[in-house]
Amino acid sequence: MRLNEIALKLGLEARAGAAGLEAAVLGGYAGDLISDVIAHAGPGVLWVTHQTHRNTVAAAVLKGLAGIVVANGREPEKETLEKAGEENVPLLVSGLSTFELVGRLHRLGLSGVER
Amino acid sequence: MGTEGGSALPDTEVTRIQEMIYELPVGKVMTRDVVSVTPSTAMKDLRPILRDKRISGTPVLEDGKLVGIVSIEDFINWLADGSPDCAVACRMTKDVRTICEDEPLLQAVNKLERLGFGRLPVVARDTDCMTGVITKGDIVSGLLKNLEVDYRNAEMRGARSSHIFEDVQSDKSTMMLEYAVPGADFSKAGIAAGRLKTTLRRLGIDPQIARRASIAAYEAEMNLVVFTPGGRITVELDPRKLKLTAEDSGPGIPDIEKAMQPGFSTAPDWVRELGFGAGMGLPNIKKCADRMELCSTVGKGTRLQIEIQMGEAR
């Protein structure tokens, strides 16, 4: 499944890094701890979080994530948007909570990341 | 709540009984297990029933429906007439006075008095189905039983609010709770908020209000731990409102307006990995409060004060 398909189906709005929306999404990750993402997420994974800090972008670059969805109606910080634009990391937002968004992603066929 | 010794009931008990007479329905106090006969029961078979059960009369039921009542008087009259061989149907009173099970005890008392009866059959509303019988004795024992239940509930309520709390400072109309918060020790952060929650719960405070106060206390406590060498949280409770004050002599907040912005945080990175530092502490506190006041002097310290109105249901 491609990120732009997912975005369309679930009403996600892209805030930065739109160029990367063509990317294929291989799996999903949910959580707010940056150390956890770095430990467990891998290339092509879509990260759903409530975190708005710019360190999320650094983690996404480090692990080659497909993109970041900031959930719960939160807006990424200014520095986060800037960094995502620079690094071409797709940064999307959703009004749904992590739980609901992941539930729907799961229903679309996306599965969690194996350790 | 003390009861006086002796036979006189204190005023509170008398009013409670009066209340109950108005409020308790007949159905709650009546006897359900009732002896009854059918219209075809022979009059001569009444004697053992009346004698053994020591009752003054019995309802006559046909398929559960109340069709008449036969009393000891009817029986005596039948004896006086020479005990003719006949069934209850011939001697019973067909015009039966009844009372509905949802009527208040007051009605039962009035009716029994007015009619001069010792008992009344009880029917379910809008049917002829008899569900029980109520006597003067039932009324008295029902009232006493309910009075006893009342006592037990009042005792439980009293015990709840008379617990002794280590954090209680005074017990006039305002109650004060005080918590010392040591700075820098992250493992101890949240102890005060937890204890406040327990105390508020024990006092029977509305759970929503208890939650708002505890969350505000928790966030304030976090701030004290993360940013200051320590401080104090005080909670003042009166029937109208809860007032929470958090103060410290820490570094102070240079720009209060900025600090109130959601997402703005000066927390060090290690705090982030512990699930905090998202810059939501002060906004969360504001959300929990009906009124909030924050004053601070750099180099001297900070004082946060919030108020939560008690009576409001959110």
Added chain:
Amino acid sequence: MNLEEIRKMLDARWLGCKRGPNGWGAAEILTCQASDLMSDVLAGSGMGSLLLTGLTNAQVVRVAEVSDFAAVCFVRGKSVQSDVVELAEERQIPLIVTPLSMFECCGLLYRGGLRAWVQKEAARCRTRK
């Protein structure tokens, strides 16, 4: 769903004294909140809700308590220090731990019928200055 059903669905085990299906297992759970950001959690209410998290420090228990959460589930089979378990027992917060990832847990619970917790505007606290 009750907590015991959730525990089975997530292949989770009890932490601390096992209350089992008749104790804490009977707790009725209506919604779920998945977060490691305690401030986010504190912005809402946990009544009848399950907190799904990867954070395993004592603060999670304290947050769960002040916010009235029905239970906490730790993900990814994380090990939880005994002092945290003891604190949870003392404060009466049921704890379970699942080997599954948070993503999988959300997926399973959502499809199992648990709802997301939603902040109702009307219930939001007002502030007067």
